[in-house]
Amino acid sequence: MSTNGPQAPSDFDFILGDWTVRHEKLDGIFSGADTWTTFDGLSSxxxxxxxxxxxxxxxxxxxxGDFxxxxxxxxxxxxAEWSIWWxxxxxxxxxxxxVRGAFADGIGTFxxxxxLHGVPIRVRFIWDATGAEPTWQQAFSNDAGLSWETNWRMTFRRA
Structure with a gap:
């Protein structure tokens, strides 16, 4: 394979490999919920x-049920941006x-x-690669980004 051309970015190298994941999902979106459901997962x-x-x-x-x-x-x-599909x-x-975006000082914003349910929203992912246990969070805005509601958080631990 040719190695000419730009060098591959290292932004997501922190998440390569196998992980156990602690998920926290808000129990309702745009409903004023303040309780979270917590569950585990695996990621590779x-x-x-x-x-x-x-x-x-x-x-x-x-x-x-597992999915x-x-x-x-x-x-x-x-x-100079990443795209992320789910x-x-x-x-x-x-x-x-x-979502599209980039990293600055170990924090990725996308x-x-x-x-969502017929309503225009903005979606934001934030990756924090600054610690030993990377985190990810998802937030939605239904007011064009004036305010954000975080509705899913994940903490990754090396398997």
Whole structure:
């Protein structure tokens, strides 16, 4: 394989390998909920596209039943941004709208415009790779980004 051209980004190298995951999901979106459901999971991430992408395979061990999901990430050299898609195994024919963004000082911020139950929303993912246990969180905004409601948090521990 040729090694000419740009070098693959190292932004997501922190998440490569096998992990146990602690999930926390808010018990209602835009409903004023303040309780969370906590459950465990497993995650395994490998590079693809010669390092310009990766795929994360997940087993989510929810109290309502286990399910699988995958995150697909790719890096655009032209835009200096990552795109992240989510594929839920319970709906295997559709990828979620991708979030796009980049890392600065170990914090990755990724945004998208989407629709939830017919209402336009903004989606935000924040990856924090600054500690020994990386974290991820998802937040939604239904007021064009003026306020955000975090609705899913994950903490990753090396398996």
């Amino acid at each position: 991430t490998r590079t693809i596209l010669g390092g310009f992408g990766n795929v994360e395979d997940n087993l989510l061990q929810h109290s309502t 699988r999901a995958a995150a697909l990430r790719s890096y655009s050299v032209a835009d 594929l839920d195994g319970r709906n295997p024919t559709a990828l979620d709208t991708p 945004l998208a415009e989407d629709v």
